[in-house]
Amino acid sequence: MSTEKRIPIEVRNLTFAYERDEKSGTETTTTAVPPALSGIDLTIESGTVVVLIGPSGSGKTTLCKCLTGIIPKLIKGNLDGEVLIFGREIAQDSSVEISMLSTQIGFVMQEPDHQIVMTTVEDDIAFGPENSMMPSPEIRALVDHLIADMGLEAKAETNPNNLSGGEKQRLTVAGVLAMEPEIMVFDEPVSSLDAVGKAHFVEIVKELKAAGKTIIIVEHDYEVFDFADRWILIKDGRVAADAIPSAIPKTLLERELWR
Amino acid sequence: MNENRAIKKGRLRILDPRPKLMLMASASTACMLTSNLWYIASILVVLVVTLLIGGMNLSLLWNRAKAIFMLIIMLFVIQTLFFGMGRADAAPLLHIGGFGFVYTGGILLAAMLSLRLLVIVFAGLILLEGEIRDYLLALVQMKIPYTFAFMVVIGLHFLPILREEATNVYCCMQLRGKDFKKLKLTGKIRAYIGICLPILVSALRRADEMSIAMETRGFRSQPRRTYMRQLKMRGADIALTILFPAIFVGLYFLVKFL
Numbered sequence: 218m219s220t221e222k223r224i225p226i227e228v229r230n231l232t233f234a235y236e237r238d239e240k241s242g243t244e245t246t247t248t249a250v251p252p253a254l255s256g257i258d259l260t261i262e263s264g265t266v267v268v269l270i271g272p273s274g275s276g277k278t279t280l281c282k283c284l285t286g287i288i289p290k291l292i293k294g295n296l297d298g299e300v301l302i303f304g305r306e307i308a309q310d311s312s313v314e315i316s317m318l319s320t321q322i323g324f325v326m327q328e329p330d331h332q333i334v335m336t337t338v339e340d341d342i343a344f345g346p347e348n349s350m351m352p353s354p355e356i357r358a359l360v361d362h363l364i365a366d367m368g369l370e371a372k373a374e375t376n377p378n379n380l381s382g383g384e385k386q387r388l389t390v391a392g393v394l395a396m397e398p399e400i401m402v403f404d405e406p407v408s409s410l411d412a413v414g415k416a417h418f419v420e421i422v423k424e425l426k427a428a429g430k431t432i433i434i435v436e437h438d439y440e441v442f443d444f445a446d447r448w449i450l451i452k453d454g455r456v457a458a459d460a461i462p463s464a465i466p467k468t469l470l471e472r473e474l475w476r
Numbered sequence: 477m478n479e480n481r482a483i484k485k486g487r488l489r490i491l492d493p494r495p496k497l498m499l500m501a502s503a504s505t506a507c508m509l510t511s512n513l514w515y516i517a518s519i520l521v522v523l524v525v526t527l528l529i530g531g532m533n534l535s536l537l538w539n540r541a542k543a544i545f546m547l548i549i550m551l552f553v554i555q556t557l558f559f560g561m562g563r564a565d566a567a568p569l570l571h572i573g574g575f576g577f578v579y580t581g582g583i584l585l586a587a588m589l590s591l592r593l594l595v596i597v598f599a600g601l602i603l604l605e606g607e608i609r610d611y612l613l614a615l616v617q618m619k620i621p622y623t624f625a626f627m628v629v630i631g632l633h634f635l636p637i638l639r640e641e642a643t644n645v646y647c648c649m650q651l652r653g654k655d656f657k658k659l660k661l662t663g664k665i666r667a668y669i670g671i672c673l674p675i676l677v678s679a680l681r682r683a684d685e686m687s688i689a690m691e692t693r694g695f696r697s698q699p700r701r702t703y704m705r706q707l708k709m710r711g712a713d714i715a716l717t718i719l720f721p722a723i724f725v726g727l728y729f730l731v732k733f734l
Binding site for chain 1: 630694
């Protein structure tokens with residue numbers, strides 16, 4: 218086994234533009250729209266918490282989808298540059314499949330309802346490990362552990378449709394954590410949570426950081442994550458600022474977010 | 477809440493899903509293979525008796541399938557009234573204004589089709605007496621490819637979500653001044669299209685994101701998958717799995733030779 222410390226995420230000169238289908242008469246032509254990401258260069262070290270900040274439509278979620286391989290594997294478009302996850306290029310290498318990345322990088326999307334697959338809380342958490350062919354007793358132990366960690370003991374056999382917004386959020390986090398990924402990407406995780414839910418989520422992130430996970434969070438409410446190692450401001454698909462939270466002027470962030 | 481309690485009391489609920497799936501499959505298949513009225517009626521009786529023994533609450537059953545029962549009654553009336561019109565060999569039982577309505581053949585055909593539909597509805601109601609998660613395991617343990625089993629289960633999982641979204645859109649339209657009660661038929665149709673379109677768009681978006689979420693959690697990364705839970709068939713479950721199709725075969729010969 219190599220003793221060299223692997224870098225979880227490296228992005229090199231990444232440019233991406235979505236494709237749009239245009240119909241004229243009976244013919245459909247595919248045209249590229251202006252790039253959502255332009256020349257992004259980024260290196261994220263192991264065990265760090267990085268918050269991506271930026272106005273709506275600035276390319277934060279697109280960047281997350283590139284990091285998780287969803288772009289260009291499932292969402293097509295014009296992509297240039299490289300995305301390396303633990304040293305392996307995933308964007309240009311067609312042999313890499315999303316499902317293969319699931320134990321390296323986990324993605325919690327914006328809408329919890331859109332990623333809850335199963336009909337009970339415990340089954341939904343077990344969904345990932347079952348896909349990875351984990352033996353049944355190990356899945357049971359892992360699921361019980363995560364249910365306790367997320368404070369969902371009383372809801373283990375509840376239908377996720379009957380959970381509150383905060384509980385659904387915790388369930389989706391548990392579902393991704395069950396894959397035991399090294400990197401976790403959260404897209405606007407606290408946007409629909411109340412103060413208690415936000416505080417609970419912050420605790421989860423701190424615990425994950427303590428466990429050595431690399432965490433990327435997309436969030437407008439960036440001040441909740443003032444303990445992060447880096448705040449990165451994305452503007453018009455480019456990195457406009459990248460520094461420790463105290464080094465980025467609040468006025469700059471407010472101006473960019475409220476312009 | 478009360479409804480859930482009523483369901484949990486049922487004996488069908490504690491039954492393994494496989495005898496229920498077998499009952500549904502064998503009853504639906506048997507009623508489609510023959511047009512013998514007595515045979516289809518006897519299948520229906522078996523299903524109703526099973527539901528009653530299984531502890532299904534009759535009022536609950538009526539509430540769940542009321543709309544379908546009304547539809548079946550309507551189909552029966554239309555078939556009875558109009559089937560056979562214009563046929564020279566058929567003698568109408570009712571004459572109104574020089575036109576003949578209600579033919580013996582029409583009544584028999586309407587009865588047969590209605591009974592068939594009822595059999596299918598009652599067979600489906602039996603499946604309501606169980607958990608979706610158990611049906612998934614049952615299908616997989618019956619060697620159905622897991623991708624197909626998931627398709628069925630996710631479809632069932634989404635039905636209540638779609639219903640909730642429909643209710644939300646309906647409420648939103650009412651809050652913005654649309655009074656459904658005052659609308660004429662064409663207006664109502666237009667309004668319901670207005671409800672269906674956002675649900676369709678939302679369902680497509682949801683399906684798209686769901687497929688991405690499933691792939692990011694390793695779905696289809698392996699040719700097989702393991703399961704946290706396993707279903708175990710008891711003696712009664714095995715007996716019923718064999719008994720249900722045997723009853724329908726037996727009834728077929730009984731009706732044939734009587």
